[in-house]
Amino acid sequence: MRLNEIMNKEVHTIWGTETASDALAEMRSHRIHHLAVMEENRVIGVLSERDLRGQDTPGTSRMVRDLMTPEVISATPETTVRQAANLLRGHAIGCLLVMEGKHLRGIVTITDLLELLGRGTPRASLETRWKPIRRMARNPRVRPANA
Secondary structure, three states: OEHHHHOEOOOOEEEOOOEHHHHHHHHHHHOOOEEEEEEOOEEEEEEEHHHHOOOOOOOOOOEHHHHOEOOOOEEOOOOEHHHHHHHHHHHOOOEEEEEEOOEEEEEEEHHHHHHHHHHHOOOOOHHHHHHHHHHHHHOOOOOOOOO
């Protein structure tokens, strides 16, 4: 499976010149944990909720560009889910920006991968789980008398 099949194509962005409180408000309003940081229509970094810890106190209004992670770890739409998981784990990060050249196409988070993993093994229905027991009750094994 490739990232283009599971990535979220609606990437929330913020300008590097905005404040930490603006970024927190954006994250809270959309219930997300990562923002792509933009400058002149290009990605210059990633801002995570972790980067904003302590920034919600009154009087602090640092700029997003001062708090973001400038080294963007990215993938392509053709990157496999396994490769993406290894990138996330290897760099200890929570999201990958999905890029085609210099164009931002989507985002994949650890939560997306866990959701995919959870959906990968569907839970058996009650009917399916009880079939073997019902079958045994209808056709009990008969043991020979001399055994």
